[in-house]
Amino acid sequence: MKQKIGRWIIPAIGGLAFVYLLVPIAYIFVFSFNDAGRTNLEWRGFTLDNWQNPCGAPAVCESLVNSLQVGVVATIVSTALGTCIAIGLVRYKFRFRKLTDVLIILPLATPEVVLGASLLAQFLNLGWELGYTTIVIAHIVFCMSFVIVTVRARVSSLDPRLEEAAADLYSTPRAAFWKITFPLLVPGIVAAALLSFAMSFDDFIITNFNSGTFQTFPKFIYVAATRGIPAQANVIGSAMFIVALLVVIAGQVMAYRRRKRLAQG
Amino acid sequence: MSKMMMTKKGKIADLRSAEEIKAERRKGRTGVYLVVPGMLVLFLFFALPVIVLLSMSLYARPEGAEIGEFVPALEFGNYVTVLSAYWSELVRSFGFALIATVLALLIGYPMAYLVAVRLRQHGLLQGILLVLLIAPFFSSFILRTQAWKQILADEGWVAQTLKLIAVLPVDGHLTATPFAVVAGLTYNFLPFMVLPIYANLGRLDTRLLEASGDLYASPMTSFFKVTLPLSAPGVFAGTLLTFIPAAGDYVNAALLGNNRNTTMIGQVIDSRFFKVIDYPGAAALSFVLMLSILILVTLYIRRFGTKELM
Numbered sequence: 001m002k003q004k005i006g007r008w009i010i011p012a013i014g015g016l017a018f019v020y021l022l023v024p025i026a027y028i029f030v031f032s033f034n035d036a037g038r039t040n041l042e043w044r045g046f047t048l049d050n051w052q053n054p055c056g057a058p059a060v061c062e063s064l065v066n067s068l069q070v071g072v073v074a075t076i077v078s079t080a081l082g083t084c085i086a087i088g089l090v091r092y093k094f095r096f097r098k099l100t101d102v103l104i105i106l107p108l109a110t111p112e113v114v115l116g117a118s119l120l121a122q123f124l125n126l127g128w129e130l131g132y133t134t135i136v137i138a139h140i141v142f143c144m145s146f147v148i149v150t151v152r153a154r155v156s157s158l159d160p161r162l163e164e165a166a167a168d169l170y171s172t173p174r175a176a177f178w179k180i181t182f183p184l185l186v187p188g189i190v191a192a193a194l195l196s197f198a199m200s201f202d203d204f205i206i207t208n209f210n211s212g213t214f215q216t217f218p219k220f221i222y223v224a225a226t227r228g229i230p231a232q233a234n235v236i237g238s239a240m241f242i243v244a245l246l247v248v249i250a251g252q253v254m255a256y257r258r259r260k261r262l263a264q265g
Numbered sequence: 266m267s268k269m270m271m272t273k274k275g276k277i278a279d280l281r282s283a284e285e286i287k288a289e290r291r292k293g294r295t296g297v298y299l300v301v302p303g304m305l306v307l308f309l310f311f312a313l314p315v316i317v318l319l320s321m322s323l324y325a326r327p328e329g330a331e332i333g334e335f336v337p338a339l340e341f342g343n344y345v346t347v348l349s350a351y352w353s354e355l356v357r358s359f360g361f362a363l364i365a366t367v368l369a370l371l372i373g374y375p376m377a378y379l380v381a382v383r384l385r386q387h388g389l390l391q392g393i394l395l396v397l398l399i400a401p402f403f404s405s406f407i408l409r410t411q412a413w414k415q416i417l418a419d420e421g422w423v424a425q426t427l428k429l430i431a432v433l434p435v436d437g438h439l440t441a442t443p444f445a446v447v448a449g450l451t452y453n454f455l456p457f458m459v460l461p462i463y464a465n466l467g468r469l470d471t472r473l474l475e476a477s478g479d480l481y482a483s484p485m486t487s488f489f490k491v492t493l494p495l496s497a498p499g500v501f502a503g504t505l506l507t508f509i510p511a512a513g514d515y516v517n518a519a520l521l522g523n524n525r526n527t528t529m530i531g532q533v534i535d536s537r538f539f540k541v542i543d544y545p546g547a548a549a550l551s552f553v554l555m556l557s558i559l560i561l562v563t564l565y566i567r568r569f570g571t572k573e574l575m
Contacts, residue, residue, distance in 0.1 A: 014379030017372045018397060021455060024412035025404055031412075041415060081303035092296025100300070103307050109505075109562055110555055111513020113531040114318075115311075117538065117551040121321045122314035124544070141310045144303060198402045204516055205531070209538070221407045225520060229411060237408040244403030248396045256392075 025241055032234035039228025050231040054239070057230035063220035064236055070132070070216065071200040074139035079193045081140070082147025083185070089148075090155040107145040115142055116209030123210065130212030138210045139203065143196035150195065154188030187255070194247070201240075315555075322548035333542040343549045351533050351550060358530040359557070361443070361518075362511035365450035366458075369507050370500065372451070373458035377499070378492075381466035398459055406453055410520050413449055414440055417521075441523040449517035457506040465499030466492075501569055509558055530554055 031040055035047040055061035089100065107115065119138050120130075128134060158181065166176035204218040211219065221233055325338035348355075380398065384391040401409070417423055417439040427433035439445055469492065477487040493500075515531030522528070530550060537547035 010375050010378055010383060013372070013375040014383075017376045017455075018394065020372070020452065021401060022397060023416065024409040024452075025401065027412040027416055028404070028408055041418075042420070081306060084299040085303040088296045088299030092299070094296065094300070100304060103304065103312060107307070107311050109509060109559060111509055111531070111558060113513040113515065113534050114315075114551045114555045117534055117547060118314035118318040119310060120538065121318045121544070121548060122310070125317050125321075137310055140306060144307065148303075195402075202402075202406055204407055205514070208535070218405060218407050221405060221411065222516070225407070225411050225414075229408070233408065237405050241400060241404040244400050245396060247403075248399050252392050252396060 028234050029238045029241070032231060032238045034231050034234075036231040040231045040234065041228055050235045054232050054235045057232040059215060059220060060230060060232045060236065063215040063217045066132075066215055067201055067217040070135050070139060071197050073136050074143055074200045075193050075197040077136075078140045078143035078196050079147050079189060082144045082192065083151050083189055085144075086148050086151035086155050087185075090152060104145055104148050107142060108149070112142070112203075112205040113209075116206040119206070120209045130210055131214045134210045134212075135207055135214060135216070138206050139200040142203075142206060143199055146195055146199065147192040150192040151185065151188050154185055158184055187258075190251075194251075198244075318548045319552055322545055322552050324545040324548075326545070333544070335545060340545065343545045344553070347537075347546045347549045348553065351530065354528050354530045354533050355550075355553065355557070357526075357528070358512050358554075359561075361447050361450060361529065362508050362514075364447050365454065365511045366504050366508045368447070368451040369455050369458040370504060373455055373503065374462060374500070377459045377462035377466055381463045382469060382471065382492075385471070395463075398456060398463070401456055407516060407520070410449055410453065410517060413445075413452065414520055417445060440521055441527075443522070443527050445521040446518050446527045446529075449521045450511045450514060453514075453517060454507040454511050457510070458503040461502040461506065462496055462499040465496045469495055497569070505562060505565070509562070512558060513554060 031043075032050055033046050033048065034040055034043055035045040035049070037044065050056070085104070088094075089097075094100065116138070119134070119141070123130060123134050162180050162184075163173075163176045166180050167173070171179070202218060203216075204222055207216050207219060208222075217236070221229055224230065224233065320337065321335075322343055323337075323339050323341065324335040324343075325340040326335055330336075376398070380391055380394045384394065415421065419438055419440070424433065424437075424439050427439070428435055428437070433439070473491050473495075474487050477491050478484070482490065513531050515529050515535060518527050518529040518532055534547050534550050534554070537543045537550065
């Protein structure tokens with residue numbers, strides 16, 4: 001009897017936890033079909049209008065486009081800079097190694113309010129106007145540490161003998177890097193880029209400190225929350241979730257194929 | 266060095282292990298070119314701003330100055346002022362974050378265990394649940410928090426049902442309570458707890474559990490003596506990834522709390538910056554928050570830390 005309870009208790013708690021995780025997402029999805037009018041607080045009937053006209057509510061799509069622009073630029077820059085640092089730190093000799101490690105880890109141990117506040121203090125001091133540029137800089141900074149940690153783990157798990165083998169086969173270091181090392185790093189770099197984009201796109205606190213009047217999607221929802229969020233925001237939230245599902249599924253399928261290929265090859 | 270064999274051209278024959286090769290890092294300019302641009306960004310827009318924040322926290326407001334006008338000074342009294350005014354918010358933030366972290370661990374560990382160990386033989390179901398675990402990262406967290414607010418609202422069926430079965434008093438609320446804020450924090454940072462534990466349990470060799478079973482350990486004993494210690498690095502990383510953002514968060518407190526007994530330190534920092542225009546006070550509080558988290562995290566790493574984390 002006791003054994004049986006033990007067998008079922010973990011799936012039971014785990015299953016309930018998944019329900020807990022997904023309830024709000026289901027709620028957002030269902031209410032994206034609500035014939036809501038101005039405030040999307042109670043169910044008023046099914047409609048497809050919101051999905052057919054996702055830009056119907058003022059400022060929804062504008063803020064979405066802003067968020068996408070910030071996210072793409074911040075992701076590209078932070079992934080490029082972070083990957084270079086990760087490779088450099090694992091493969092090359094340095095003085096000040098302790099110091100660089102601290103500078104990389106510390107942003108991860110700093111809460112967003114403090115990152116946001118310190119950057120704001122810096123921008124106020126420099127007299128920069130808050131807006132697109134300051135948000136992009138802020139996002140690059142907080143994404144970069146995540147990129148470095150993710151890619152560095154990948155670089156240090158590579159077998160260095162592969163590059164040595166390439167060198168033995170008369171490959172230049174440059175060719176060995178681009179033909180051997182880099183392709184092996186790609187999955188880690190892609191994961192880091194996706195993580196960066198997700199964090200940038202969803203960030204509210206740091207953005208709120210450094211954006212001035214520039215509107216991003218999370219900012220738009222936060223401000224709208226006091227008056228009632230338009231159903232179009234639910235459409236965009238649901239669509240994002242579906243796109244994310246597809247991306248993650250594609251990633252899983254690719255990883256599975258890769259494993260299979262490696263197992264065969 | 267003994268394992269190296271010099272060949273005619275002085276090239277090193279490959280008798281060393283991967284670890285030995287790795288330990289020997291290259292010298293050269295390329296490394297500098299790779300590292301300097303990014304580190305410069307981190308220095309200019311992380312390290313320097315923290316120093317600016319620190320100096321701003323010591324600014325003074327001259328007599329009769331306009332709002333938002335401050336002069337550089339060494340006004341350590343700022344710290345005394347904000348700490349005495351907002352001590353309870355600071356303590357509450359850490360309390361809420363601690364409870365949320367413990368709850369996330371209690372909920373998240375079975376989730377990770379279910380996906381990583383129990384479903385190991387069921388590839389498809391495991392894949393589906395893993396996808397569901399990662400996907401919330403990509404859907405707006407403010408939208409989800411707001412959804413909770415509406416689900417738990419006084420008119421909503423959850424609150425009504427709880428009132429019907431007398432779990433909740435008739436005039437009680439679910440939202441605008443400390444309970445709602447802690448639940449929101451737990452919810453929002455749950456994936457940060459689950460994923461590192463999942464990554465660790467994914468590598469768990471289940472034959473060890475069979476072995477401990479063969480040695481007459483009960484499943485409970487096996488769990489506490491084998492599984493849990495082996496997944497400790499994941500638990501360690503997960504608790505840090507949950508606690509640190511939860512302590513500084515103010516979205517949950519703002520959306521799910523009230524303004525009396527749920528105010529967190531993040532809200533105070535935000536309003537001192539933007540509503541009260543008290544830059545030195547906000548900076549001092551930010552610095553106190555950062556320093557207390559660093560101290561707590563350092564103590565935690567000293568006590569439970571593993572090398573694998575870095």
